[in-house]
Amino acid sequence: MKNRLLSFGYLLVISGLSISCNRQLMQQVQVSSPDNSVKVIFSLEEGKPHYMMTKNGNKVIEPSAMGFEIMNHTDSLTRYKILSYEEDSKKETWEQPWGEFKYIEDWHNELIIHLKEKGGKKMLMDIHFRVFNDGAGFRYTFPEQSDLDSAIIEDELTQFTFPAEHQVWWIPVHAENSYYESLYRKSSISQTDTINTPATFETSDGLFLAIHEANLTDFASMTLKKRSPKQYVSQLIPWSNGVKVYAKAPFKSPWRTIIIGEKPGDLVTSTMMLNLNDPCILEDVSWIEPSKYIGIWWGMHLNKYTWGQGPKHGATTKNVMKYIDFASKNGFDGVLAEGWNFGWDGKWWIDGTKFSFTKSYPDFNMEEITSYAAVKNIRLIGHHETGGAVSNYENQLEEGFAQYHHYGVNAVKTGYVNKYLAGKEWHDSQFGVRHYRKVLETAAKYHIMIDNHEPVKGTGLQRTYPNLMTQEGGRGQEYNAWSPDGGNPPSHTTILPFTRMLAGPFDFTPGIFNFNYSAVKGTRVNTTLAKQLALYVILFSPQQMAADLPENYAGHPAFEFIRKVPCTWSDTKVLNAEIGKFVTMARKDRNSDEWYVGSITNEEARTIELDLSFLDQNKDYRAETYTDGEGADYRSDPEKVKIVSFEVNSDSKLKLDLAAGGGAAIRLIPLQELTRDGSL
Numbered sequence: 001m002k003n004r005l006l007s008f009g010y011l012l013v014i015s016g017l018s019i020s021c022n023r024q025l026m027q028q029v030q031v032s033s034p035d036n037s038v039k040v041i042f043s044l045e046e047g048k049p050h051y052m053m054t055k056n057g058n059k060v061i062e063p064s065a066m067g068f069e070i071m072n073h074t075d076s077l078t079r080y081k082i083l084s085y086e087e088d089s090k091k092e093t094w095e096q097p098w099g100e101f102k103y104i105e106d107w108h109n110e111l112i113i114h115l116k117e118k119g120g121k122k123m124l125m126d127i128h129f130r131v132f133n134d135g136a137g138f139r140y141t142f143p144e145q146s147d148l149d150s151a152i153i154e155d156e157l158t159q160f161t162f163p164a165e166h167q168v169w170w171i172p173v174h175a176e177n178s179y180y181e182s183l184y185r186k187s188s189i190s191q192t193d194t195i196n197t198p199a200t201f202e203t204s205d206g207l208f209l210a211i212h213e214a215n216l217t218d219f220a221s222m223t224l225k226k227r228s229p230k231q232y233v234s235q236l237i238p239w240s241n242g243v244k245v246y247a248k249a250p251f252k253s254p255w256r257t258i259i260i261g262e263k264p265g266d267l268v269t270s271t272m273m274l275n276l277n278d279p280c281i282l283e284d285v286s287w288i289e290p291s292k293y294i295g296i297w298w299g300m301h302l303n304k305y306t307w308g309q310g311p312k313h314g315a316t317t318k319n320v321m322k323y324i325d326f327a328s329k330n331g332f333d334g335v336l337a338e339g340w341n342f343g344w345d346g347k348w349w350i351d352g353t354k355f356s357f358t359k360s361y362p363d364f365n366m367e368e369i370t371s372y373a374a375v376k377n378i379r380l381i382g383h384h385e386t387g388g389a390v391s392n393y394e395n396q397l398e399e400g401f402a403q404y405h406h407y408g409v410n411a412v413k414t415g416y417v418n419k420y421l422a423g424k425e426w427h428d429s430q431f432g433v434r435h436y437r438k439v440l441e442t443a444a445k446y447h448i449m450i451d452n453h454e455p456v457k458g459t460g461l462q463r464t465y466p467n468l469m470t471q472e473g474g475r476g477q478e479y480n481a482w483s484p485d486g487g488n489p490p491s492h493t494t495i496l497p498f499t500r501m502l503a504g505p506f507d508f509t510p511g512i513f514n515f516n517y518s519a520v521k522g523t524r525v526n527t528t529l530a531k532q533l534a535l536y537v538i539l540f541s542p543q544q545m546a547a548d549l550p551e552n553y554a555g556h557p558a559f560e561f562i563r564k565v566p567c568t569w570s571d572t573k574v575l576n577a578e579i580g581k582f583v584t585m586a587r588k589d590r591n592s593d594e595w596y597v598g599s600i601t602n603e604e605a606r607t608i609e610l611d612l613s614f615l616d617q618n619k620d621y622r623a624e625t626y627t628d629g630e631g632a633d634y635r636s637d638p639e640k641v642k643i644v645s646f647e648v649n650s651d652s653k654l655k656l657d658l659a660a661g662g663g664a665a666i667r668l669i670p671l672q673e674l675t676r677d678g679s680l
């Protein structure tokens with residue numbers, strides 16, 4: 001890293017970084033991406049930090065204010081001077097234990113500006129920028145300093161100012177529920193108020209921008225408050241007493257990230273969020289294994305079973321064993337059992353303090369179940385629903401994980417169904433962030449992987465803690481069982497890849513084959529069966545569920561796709577997409593040379609041209625295709641699926657006819673390694 005002291009009246013341009021100063025009012029430092037297409041310009045305007053961003057010379061972010069209001073330290077009137085700055089660059093490739101890619105390239109230029117408050121308490125604040133070819137991230141760090149022993153952050157001042165009023169895909173903050181389970185809407189900025197990140201913008205000159213954050217550690221999560229039709233300002237989620245963040249120098253904020261895509265798929269394949277997290281800190285990751293699972297779950301959401309005790313209790317020894325048999329016969333790795341423990345009777349989502357995380361209901365024999373599972377090469381997947389009663393959970397955390405570890409359970413689904421944690425704190429506040437981290441770290445100690453429902457949004461922590469396998473934090477399949485609004489509309493899953501999925505894996509739980517149920521009149525899965533299959537490729541989760549009841553899979557020819565589809569990949573490509581309308585992705589299996597394609601549409605039927613040029617040119621493949629059958633339609637005939645196999649190669653172009661609410665799923669299996677003239 002090169003360290004530079006600032007001298008006034010000086011203009012410097014070195015390897016993509018330049019600095020210029022106007023003696024009086026403005027000081028500027030700029031840093032570009034390795035390919036020079038993205039530029040970030042930092043400036044002090046009358047002593048106040050600002051940044052702006054360009055892509056190919058065009059403004060993406062107009063000059064926008066930066067900084068914080070810290071109680072008894074700073075406010076929006078605070079003025080700074082630049083002490084010095086540092087520049088650096090990095091190009092390296094690292095390997096993920098699981099993911100959408102096996103290898104990730106981290107290629108960026110970095111600029112660190114060291115600032116000092118001119119008056120007041122002469123506070124020190126550094127701003128780090130990292131500029132990638134597809135966008136930039138920046139974070140604030142506060143070095144150790146005598147006066148900042150207990151800082152109370154009252155507000156963040158970071159603005160995101162656009163050159164024009166864009167269209168945005170967004171969900172509201174806390175208005176519908178506290179854990180992101182809303183349908184995305186698209187509107188102009190002025191029709192929004194405070195929105196969650198990732199928020200995805202489409203500009204009038206055809207760019208796609210996603211604003212989010214990376215590495216949310218001991219901080220409040222960031223939401224975006226609309227200030228004007230062209231501007232949002234960071235709004236941190238407060239504690240119940242109004243404080244945003246308690247900190248003690250040295251400390252740092254999460255990264256604020258802006259991805260710039262020329263097409264929607266560029267947002268999906270961006271790895272900026274992961275690159276802005278710290279490398280894995282677990283010494284041994286051999287116990288971390290992506291897996292596919294079934295479970296005693298959908299049955300509860302359909303009212304076939306209950307979580308609590310009674311004649312319809314789902315998690316009984318006998319029933320779990322039946323699921324284990326089915327899982328073992330069909331190549332699954334795990335069986336989830338919800339409702340195994342004391343505490344489900346009564347209103348657990350209002351008062352979760354009755355939950356025991358060690359005491360099983362009398363008809364659930366943990367010892368017998370886990371021994372049986374081991375013989376069948378299956379793992380029980382544990383479940384810790386807390387009802388948001390965090391102290392009750394934290395008091396039992398060690399024992400709960402230790403018990404599961406003792407029984408060979410290596411994955412636990414956690415849950416926080418309640419408007420608040422601990423009766424008064426938001427899930428996405430610093431309180432929540434601290435709690436979820438404690439759970440993750442304790443789980444790692446016991447070699448347990450986490451599937452976190454009702455979480456704080458994902459910010460790429462799975463790089464540092466690869467036992468954070470998957471999360472909810474979105475409107476999943478369960479809404480198709482009981483939501484009074486009729487379930488997720490067909491467009492929902494064509495928006496998720498460009499919004500919710502930018503925050504990381506989603507335990508959406510695809511795979512419903514039976515559309516004839518009526519837990520709530522008029523509510524059901526609004527897709528075709530083929531689209532349910534395609535979701536295994538579209539919605540990444542390294543713990544992936546086959547959500548339907550085993551009896552709905554037994555003997556169904558389309559089940560073969562679910563049996564075979566992987567849940568960890570070595571490569572991912574978005575072949576075509578229009579947000580909210582359709583998307584087609586190809587992913588390569590992490591453990592073989594097979595490719596898988598998923599293509600989905602909204603409520604409109606359409607034909608997708610599929611170009612297979614991503615396939616290896618030296619191979620021929622057998623394509624096993626699962627497409628909407630003749631006359632299929634998500635409203636009237638969702639179950640019709642056509643299964644056909646034929647040979648293809650990288651020159652092949654296929655036409656996929658997607659029904660209304662439909663989709664297509666394809667498995668591409670390499671045949672012998674051939675040269676193109678057919679010789680071996």
Ligand code: NOJ
Nearest residue numbers: 338385415417453472478
């Ligand atoms: C909500 C979760 O999303 C769901 O998967 C779970 O079954 C229930 N809570 C009960 O824990």
